Amino acid sequence: MPKFPGIxxxxxxxxPLIEQGSKGLRGIGIPDCGLKKSDLKxxxxxxxxxxxxxxxxxxxxxxxxxxxxxxxxxxxSWNMCVDTVFYPLGSCxxxxxxxxxxxxxxxxxxxxxxxxxPARLIQPALKIIDDFNNILCALTxxxxxxxxxxxxAAGEFAGLKIIKKxxxxxxxxxxxxxxxxxxxxxxxxxxxxxGFVPVEIKTGKAGTLxxxxxxxxxxxxxxxxxxxxxxxFGIFEKDIKKIAEIMHKNGSFVYMDGANxxxxxxxxxVSDMGIDLIQLNLHKTFxxxxxxxxxxxxxxxxxxxxxxxxxxxxxxxxxxxxSADKNFKRPVYELSEDKKNSIGRMxxxxxxxxxxxxxxxxxxxxxxxxxxxxxxxxxxxxNYVKKKLGKILSGxxxxxxxxxxxxxxxxxxxxxxSGVSTIELAKLLIDYGFHPPxxxxxxxxxxxxxxxxxxxxxxxxxxxxxKAVKEIKFKTKKSKAVKSPQKTKVGRVNEVLAxxxxxxxxxx
Amino acid sequence: MNNFRYFxxxxxxxxxxxxxxxxxxxxxxxxxxxxxxxxxxxxxxxxLPEELGEEALYRFFLDIDSNIPAKSRTAVFAGGGIxxxxxxxxxxGLISRSEFYTPYTPYQPEVSQGxxxxxxxxxxxxxxxxxxxxVNASMxxxxxxxxxxxxxxxRLSSANRDMPVSHKDDIILISDGVNPSYxxxxxxxxxxxxxxxxxxxxxxxxxxxxxxDLKQKLAGGGGRVPAVVVQQPNYFGIIEDxxxxxRLVHSNSNSGYNPGLIVSSTEPYxxxxxxxxxxxxxxxxxxxxNSFGNYMNFGGPLLxxxxxxxxxxxxxxGRIVGKTKDGKGRDAYAFILSTREQHIRRGAATSNxxxxxSLNAVRAAIYLSLCSKSGFKEIASLNLKLAHILRDRLLSxxxxxxxYDGDFFNEFSLxxxxxxNKNNNTTASEFIEKMAERGIIAGVAVSExxxxxxxxxxxxxxxxEKYAENAKEVLNx
Numbered sequence: 001m002p003k004f005p006g007i008x009x010x011x012x013x014x015x016p017l018i019e020q021g022s023k024g025l026r027g028i029g030i031p032d033c034g035l036k037k038s039d040l041k042x043x044x045x046x047x048x049x050x051x052x053x054x055x056x057x058x059x060x061x062x063x064x065x066x067x068x069x070x071x072x073x074x075x076x077s078w079n080m081c082v083d084t085v086f087y088p089l090g091s092c093x094x095x096x097x098x099x100x101x102x103x104x105x106x107x108x109x110x111x112x113x114x115x116x117x118p119a120r121l122i123q124p125a126l127k128i129i130d131d132f133n134n135i136l137c138a139l140t141x142x143x144x145x146x147x148x149x150x151x152x153a154a155g156e157f158a159g160l161k162i163i164k165k166x167x168x169x170x171x172x173x174x175x176x177x178x179x180x181x182x183x184x185x186x187x188x189x190x191x192x193x194x195g196f197v198p199v200e201i202k203t204g205k206a207g208t209l210x211x212x213x214x215x216x217x218x219x220x221x222x223x224x225x226x227x228x229x230x231x232x233f234g235i236f237e238k239d240i241k242k243i244a245e246i247m248h249k250n251g252s253f254v255y256m257d258g259a260n261x262x263x264x265x266x267x268x269x270v271s272d273m274g275i276d277l278i279q280l281n282l283h284k285t286f287x288x289x290x291x292x293x294x295x296x297x298x299x300x301x302x303x304x305x306x307x308x309x310x311x312x313x314x315x316x317x318x319x320x321x322x323s324a325d326k327n328f329k330r331p332v333y334e335l336s337e338d339k340k341n342s343i344g345r346m347x348x349x350x351x352x353x354x355x356x357x358x359x360x361x362x363x364x365x366x367x368x369x370x371x372x373x374x375x376x377x378x379x380x381x382x383n384y385v386k387k388k389l390g391k392i393l394s395g396x397x398x399x400x401x402x403x404x405x406x407x408x409x410x411x412x413x414x415x416x417x418s419g420v421s422t423i424e425l426a427k428l429l430i431d432y433g434f435h436p437p438x439x440x441x442x443x444x445x446x447x448x449x450x451x452x453x454x455x456x457x458x459x460x461x462x463x464x465x466x467k468a469v470k471e472i473k474f475k476t477k478k479s480k481a482v483k484s485p486q487k488t489k490v491g492r493v494n495e496v497l498a499x500x501x502x503x504x505x506x507x508x
Numbered sequence: 509m510n511n512f513r514y515f516x517x518x519x520x521x522x523x524x525x526x527x528x529x530x531x532x533x534x535x536x537x538x539x540x541x542x543x544x545x546x547x548x549x550x551x552x553x554x555x556l557p558e559e560l561g562e563e564a565l566y567r568f569f570l571d572i573d574s575n576i577p578a579k580s581r582t583a584v585f586a587g588g589g590i591x592x593x594x595x596x597x598x599x600x601g602l603i604s605r606s607e608f609y610t611p612y613t614p615y616q617p618e619v620s621q622g623x624x625x626x627x628x629x630x631x632x633x634x635x636x637x638x639x640x641x642x643v644n645a646s647m648x649x650x651x652x653x654x655x656x657x658x659x660x661x662x663r664l665s666s667a668n669r670d671m672p673v674s675h676k677d678d679i680i681l682i683s684d685g686v687n688p689s690y691x692x693x694x695x696x697x698x699x700x701x702x703x704x705x706x707x708x709x710x711x712x713x714x715x716x717x718x719x720x721d722l723k724q725k726l727a728g729g730g731g732r733v734p735a736v737v738v739q740q741p742n743y744f745g746i747i748e749d750x751x752x753x754x755r756l757v758h759s760n761s762n763s764g765y766n767p768g769l770i771v772s773s774t775e776p777y778x779x780x781x782x783x784x785x786x787x788x789x790x791x792x793x794x795x796x797x798n799s800f801g802n803y804m805n806f807g808g809p810l811l812x813x814x815x816x817x818x819x820x821x822x823x824x825x826g827r828i829v830g831k832t833k834d835g836k837g838r839d840a841y842a843f844i845l846s847t848r849e850q851h852i853r854r855g856a857a858t859s860n861x862x863x864x865x866s867l868n869a870v871r872a873a874i875y876l877s878l879c880s881k882s883g884f885k886e887i888a889s890l891n892l893k894l895a896h897i898l899r900d901r902l903l904s905x906x907x908x909x910x911x912y913d914g915d916f917f918n919e920f921s922l923x924x925x926x927x928x929n930k931n932n933n934t935t936a937s938e939f940i941e942k943m944a945e946r947g948i949i950a951g952v953a954v955s956e957x958x959x960x961x962x963x964x965x966x967x968x969x970x971x972x973e974k975y976a977e978n979a980k981e982v983l984n985x
Binding site: 033040053061094118139154187241291349353367368380402494 | 512514515516517521522528529534537538540542543545546547548550553554556557558559560566568571572574575576578579580584586588589590600601602604605606608609611613616617620621623625626628629631632635636642646649651687690692693695696697700701751774779780781782783796803804805807808810818828829833834835838840841844849850854856859860861863865873876877878879881886887890896897915937944949968969970
């Protein structure tokens, strides 16, 4: 067994598909649909006005099915992914994506279901949403989830719109959303999109928000706070209850960015922390694949008083157990728009159903016996890395005292002393066969290196990773560092050139 | 603590971790971290069933799958923003590669060339189909993409594009031919800016956006118009006269500003037959790309397409892949113009979007490669013909009458004929319900008496016959 996964072997090169074409080829079988030959031959202008008809078809490649399959298979081999490497990307929760969930999402009738099929015929599909909602409510302690938001940022936007609408209806013009300086970039961006002015609060020395510091920002102009918990240093906001009290006393809301919910899954409820709204990134905490950048789902949970503000449409349940009326013995599910203060629609249909489906399957797999172990092992793994790496990168852990939650963060202090920068460490790790951690975020840690191991990595893998960092720190020559990575399909990419003379597409 | 199959740490490993950290157990660990916040107890977790083994889990979902309309016995003629197209097996084969579906966003280009190259090809193919300069690497869905297009047009209309400005004196003109759900999403997004939404009526006979009404609204002095929004083909399936609309929109400067033309579409497959938005000098295109190699998935995830003229690239939302070189001069791909985005610009970003529909976009790239130049055109043509045959067949039954008579691609709208059925009062929704029980998803109701009907290459002539015969039975029952 090699010490590190590393990279050996060959990379197969591949030309753009457009250069591989040969006139007349194609990779799809086209049915005749039972049409008569005479109809198939008819010109389009026999159906519609010739002035609309496209004269030159789009220049797509002209290639066969095997060519397409080889092309994209080769391309795929140039990617690192969760299934091939340790992917310790902080704040992204790159956990294992169970294969059974893919099989379920590929079920023939579910994947081919038209979203506007009459509700009476699709009761089991609608029930999934309702059941999943109930589980999320139990895990968070909140009253109801809306599934329209397609990703984390969309969930943030929906939550902030709700806060906005709440105050609009009350006739209060509250303009500000407080955002810690260590927050994800989406937080201030979503605030602006929802019509607020984000106001940055400095994080305290301990890496957390200080309730006393917060008080300085409190005024009747403040609609709420967006707080990431555990925060982007992986540290639990100790003052969270106090912060929530201060906000609530001011009539303001506490929105929690749930990107880091993996730290709490099955172990703690956000309702016990005084949270009013949270988005859960199903593509992080709930194991649905990231897909190289999406799709995701940012299910938004709210407290009782905000339920009527959630986006529409939603799955409404009628009857089921409580009613004496015979007709209502079995619950009936409908797609409803009836939410009297709804912020409106966010998506053409109901939700990213195939993502919700996988997340629901994940929870059912775990069951009540195992769900609490997710956060437990995630926190244990992160603290193990924090402790072990903390020794190697001495003086680089800004929060040496105490425990982190699901991720830990280091500055570049120790590696800088060895002449290696954060970006060089990231790129060097690639040659050892690891995906780099999140780097240079959060911004208030110098040359930040943010590591999130998740619960689906073994101690053995973590030990290998730690060994790699150690080797880099003690053995790397600067000349090698600047040239890394060297074993990848391409070397360090020229991003200056890419931005100076942007090429957005094939030049045909 | 048990050994669940997704956790690679054994009980011994976990005991070792606790020992190294000097902690006894979970209670102590979380107690130290969370302070007064209680640990979840068994009572709360009752909402979650007991663990389901893999086989039991699969059967649970198989049961759900067999209690919804079966693909093998259902003819789908419903569109309304999502279409029942054929998905070649090669796409599923390729997308099931972990290397495509399990990585994160390709922020580390050296280890993400596969996704980046595939997205670059996606951008290239979509740009060709739309006839537009720049396409981004995807948005969530057509509606969100269109809402972001409206916001982009509003920024472009402001003198100082970096500053949030009041849009209280602005009015966005939206054709009644735009999918009503899309209009709702625009309202959700643009609601906070103060901008007004003005509607442009359709020509009652053709179903196309009314040129006269648009002329009036542009001249109407309701405010400055940053953009006019139309859909091609429109919600009712009608092909808009973009040439006339573009001339009117771009030549108008009544409010001291030449409005931008935003073209949306829920069925870009139409651009295999009809002229694309770029041909008509559209400023921004924002629509749905699900038709390209993606399943309907009960409405999501979808594939938002966003394209613009290159001079507007800096106001575009979302990620864009560009081609560049590595240190050795080899071709390489990376995200470009990231200074537009939230992870760099935070509150001043062009959008808050981060996660998008990357995997759906890669599916589309594979699909369009498989279609190739000739296949794309032929399938589009097949859609056109099937829809026309279906419409003729339904009209000849005497049970329906046309809602509009404008040209259409693969979707059209019909009214149930008054006195055409014995009850005289079957509504479009009731008709659709009854047809659904017979294995035909007959369309989407657009009013009490009218419905949208579409046909794709997944429908056969025999399905069309089945539709007509069943409609007769349902309406004459």
